[in-house]
Amino acid sequence: MNKKLDHLKEQYEEIKASEELRERAEALFAKQPVGEAKQRASEAQPATGDARQPMDGEQPTAERTKRGEAGRKSSAGRHALWKRWVAAAAVAVVAFVGGLHTSESFAATVASLPGMEGIVRVLTLDRYHFDNGYMQADIVTPQIEGLADEKLQAMINEQLRKDSEEAIALFEEEKQAMEEMGLAEEAHMGWEFNYDIKTDTEELLVVDTYLYNVVGSSSTVHKYYNVDKKNSKLLTLPELMADHPDYVTELSDYIRKEMEKTNESGDGVYFLEYFTKIGEEQLFYVNEDGQLVICFDKYEVAPGAYGSPEFVIPADYFKWNGEN
């Protein structure tokens, strides 16, 4: 060959994959048992009850089957790697939603909730639907209405709309890439962006938006909007914990003990060695009883089969009274 090219080739071959990437790659193989590579989403419901029904009675676009045991026998290293991988996937798929026709069944669901005589409610503004038998997407755009503080409402709605548009754009991009690769008929992609009303009382509205996607393996990314109706603001964890200066340590200790308890009882395989403490952007919401619920995304602290774990903090530690 040519000496200039030889010279370049020598340098090129100096580029080496890191140990981390090697472990990550191995984990990807270990994660999918032989023969299950093409199996769809297997998001079992977590013990804490994360059951969500499609709002409009349609089947979810991605089949959801339970695959209880899969992925539970993992080494400590793999847990961390999953997390890494999923974090990367999450970056790639962060998304949310918006639209302008009210979903009747959704309205009905909301109406059946206690406190729905309240004025503030969530509507499905838009719905993006795609299904060609190989690739499915169902992406809605929720919008909040009736909030006294219109500025806050506009801000939340803008975020919801952006997240939804991003979900659609990412899905379309992925779809196009699959088509270009000639893999369209093999892709088995399923995307769903939707929301749940976690809490709806006189004081509080909690909207949980989630992006669920399956491209080979599945992932779910949540975002919670804790809307304080009376004070017209979004609740933040540091604000709620104003009376607990050491809340990060205290809540983390509590969660870790709960994880240990579950693991010891044989009911769970939380990644204890991975969970050190709750983060600055920790997912949380306040439930109808005013209790704080700390949430984790899928894979974050447990195998995927666990879904998205939630930890309800005892009321004697904290109870929301609508004042914080």
Add this chain to the structure above:
Amino acid sequence: MEKKQLLESFIHDNLDRAYRLAYSYTRESASAEDVVSDSIVKALSNIETLQKLEAVKPWFFRILVNTALSYLRKEKRIVYFERPEEMEQILPGKEDSSDLMIAEFLEMLEPKYKTVLILRFFEDMSLKEIADVTGESINTVKTRLYRGLKLLRIEMEDTYE
């Protein structure tokens, strides 16, 4: 051998190659790692499209190249040089490109030229295999090789095959 095991052993033996190729596009290690991971996930979920077991390298590289290009489309920040004169401006005096560094090489070339040059000269793949990776005809691959070398101002004494 079962296809998935074959892929696993291929990745095990060729992870450096996969990473290098991904890095050639992203030129940044974290993204290159993501591209590799992403490609493995895609490969696993589409393992049935692997027809011939001996074709695992072009098959996987095709997925990898497409994943990397799709990553670049999302980025859209990267500017390439199309004409030798433009490159001259950033590489003054490097007329014979004998001290061309790999970083410059990766930076200046458009992906379509980069792909064929890397696969042909660094990965020693045949024109046919490269055509399988890029999904183009052998003639297109040849044309791109010539053009790529010209951009690099590299005179080839040897033939391509």
